[in-house]
Amino acid sequence: MASTKPQKKFRKKILCIGAGYVGGPTMAMIALKCPDYIVTVVDINEDKINSWNSGKLPIFEPGLDEIVRKTRGKNLFFRTDIEQQIRDNDIIFVSVNTPTKTFGSGAGYAADLQFVEKTARLILENSTSPKIVIEKSTLPVKTALAMERILMSGKGRVKFEVLSNPEFMAEGSAIKDLENPDRVLIGSRETAGGIAARRLLVDIYARWVDTGKIITSNIWSSELSKLVANAFLAQRVSSINSISALCEKTDADISEVAKAVGTDSRIGGKFLVAGVGFGGSCFRKDILNLVYLCRFYGLQEVADYWESVVKINEYQQERFIINILGKMFNTLAGKKICVLGFAFKANTGDTRESPAIYITHRLLAECAEVVISDPKALENAAIVMADTTGKLSYEENPYEAVKGCHAIAILTEWSLYKELDYKKIFRAMAKPAFIFDGRNIIDHEKCYKIGFNVYPVGKPALSHFESRV
Numbered sequence: 001m002a003s004t005k006p007q008k009k010f011r012k013k014i015l016c017i018g019a020g021y022v023g024g025p026t027m028a029m030i031a032l033k034c035p036d037y038i039v040t041v042v043d044i045n046e047d048k049i050n051s052w053n054s055g056k057l058p059i060f061e062p063g064l065d066e067i068v069r070k071t072r073g074k075n076l077f078f079r080t081d082i083e084q085q086i087r088d089n090d091i092i093f094v095s096v097n098t099p100t101k102t103f104g105s106g107a108g109y110a111a112d113l114q115f116v117e118k119t120a121r122l123i124l125e126n127s128t129s130p131k132i133v134i135e136k137s138t139l140p141v142k143t144a145l146a147m148e149r150i151l152m153s154g155k156g157r158v159k160f161e162v163l164s165n166p167e168f169m170a171e172g173s174a175i176k177d178l179e180n181p182d183r184v185l186i187g188s189r190e191t192a193g194g195i196a197a198r199r200l201l202v203d204i205y206a207r208w209v210d211t212g213k214i215i216t217s218n219i220w221s222s223e224l225s226k227l228v229a230n231a232f233l234a235q236r237v238s239s240i241n242s243i244s245a246l247c248e249k250t251d252a253d254i255s256e257v258a259k260a261v262g263t264d265s266r267i268g269g270k271f272l273v274a275g276v277g278f279g280g281s282c283f284r285k286d287i288l289n290l291v292y293l294c295r296f297y298g299l300q301e302v303a304d305y306w307e308s309v310v311k312i313n314e315y316q317q318e319r320f321i322i323n324i325l326g327k328m329f330n331t332l333a334g335k336k337i338c339v340l341g342f343a344f345k346a347n348t349g350d351t352r353e354s355p356a357i358y359i360t361h362r363l364l365a366e367c368a369e370v371v372i373s374d375p376k377a378l379e380n381a382a383i384v385m386a387d388t389t390g391k392l393s394y395e396e397n398p399y400e401a402v403k404g405c406h407a408i409a410i411l412t413e414w415s416l417y418k419e420l421d422y423k424k425i426f427r428a429m430a431k432p433a434f435i436f437d438g439r440n441i442i443d444h445e446k447c448y449k450i451g452f453n454v455y456p457v458g459k460p461a462l463s464h465f466e467s468r469v
């Protein structure tokens, strides 16, 4: 276990409140790139901090272990003494969770800001010197105003500057994204104090990010841009998924359509991959938050437009289930289905809002027996499915997981699923054997020839029951 004691004098001290998927990797990157800064990450969750200080980090992210190993105990520290750290640090990132509100006004849409507000109050209570407070969490536009009001509500002896610095990294490629971001966005008040604070944060990122990629803006633009970026990304996924439904009706192939459309330089090819829908902790909550904000400001049509992105995502998941049910003779009762992949995307163990959650619940509701397999997400899957009733089991080894199964549903695009020995898998399964490739990642023709009935998303089915046109 790494020492948690700072060892020498450092030029600057940085604190991050919230040691989650964002706080941990972003601060590890700052510590790596700024060896003369001391970076401390605190969290109310003691187990998480213990895990950050152990050999098994609380999150899986390619490349993260190596960076933490290089910096932890030198200029990167994970601790639980939040109040003391607030007193000791003058640059404070706030990277706490901002889930969708589940109660009261705005439930199901608005962001639950209680963790952010508690953090602001804690900063106020424990500050005796001027602080720069940086919103790293994704927040509704105008949250900085609430932050400022809380921070300024003290006796006025301590000066605070609030900045917005939303994080654009994606899980699964966080380290790559943090090392070489498309842009870093820093918003501030357009006052002398705000601009000075902004300059200080620019200097930190400029240690490794090309200054041309560091965008500064007014604080409201910065807050809003993060919600809008996520909404645009999710919208592309829902757009291509909506067309995948049309492809299945017309024998067009969604991959060919996406290629033809995406090679138009005005459109671009990224995020045009059809599948079972987007997941993750951010897209859904951020769009719903955007919808809430639009309604709050009386922009009903704008709200409806963005809400449809979420509706198509739900439709795509339900469509996947209806397809399984229909192709498997309208009954799943007593049939064994292997869910290959439970993480919301490849290269992460994160299962938050994973389409696999909804799909597994629906399979169980049809009285199917479900075996979940995933190389990194089984622990989280077991937590998220803990209260579920029905026949559910977990098996990391895909060859064991498929034994006796009637069907496989591929729900995460783990590259290892491309490499599996599908002949061996076919032999181990009940017949007729079905594959529903919710990520379009396996060789469909090859699996069809092995004997599987193959149902991709947005592509003609390869079925031994239906004549191929």
Ligand SMILES: NC(=O)c1ccc[n+]([C@@H]2O[C@H](COP(=O)([O-])OP(=O)(O)OC[C@H]3O[C@@H](n4cnc5c(N)ncnc54)[C@H](O)[C@@H]3O)[C@@H](O)[C@H]2O)c1
Pocket: 017, 018, 019, 020, 021, 022, 023, 042, 043, 044, 045, 048, 082, 095, 096, 097, 098, 115, 118, 119, 136, 137, 138, 139, 167, 168, 169, 170, 171, 281, 282
């Ligand atoms: N996960 C992503 O890919 C991603 C990407 C960009 C932005 N974001 C945004 O960043 C924010 C954090 O997301 P995350 O995925 O890291 O969440 P997370 O749940 O993994 O981490 C948040 C952490 O904050 C801690 N926390 C909550 N209240 C606290 C308090 N008062 N004091 C100390 N710690 C506290 C929690 O214990 C938790 O460990 C969210 O607003 C999210 O929308 C997330």
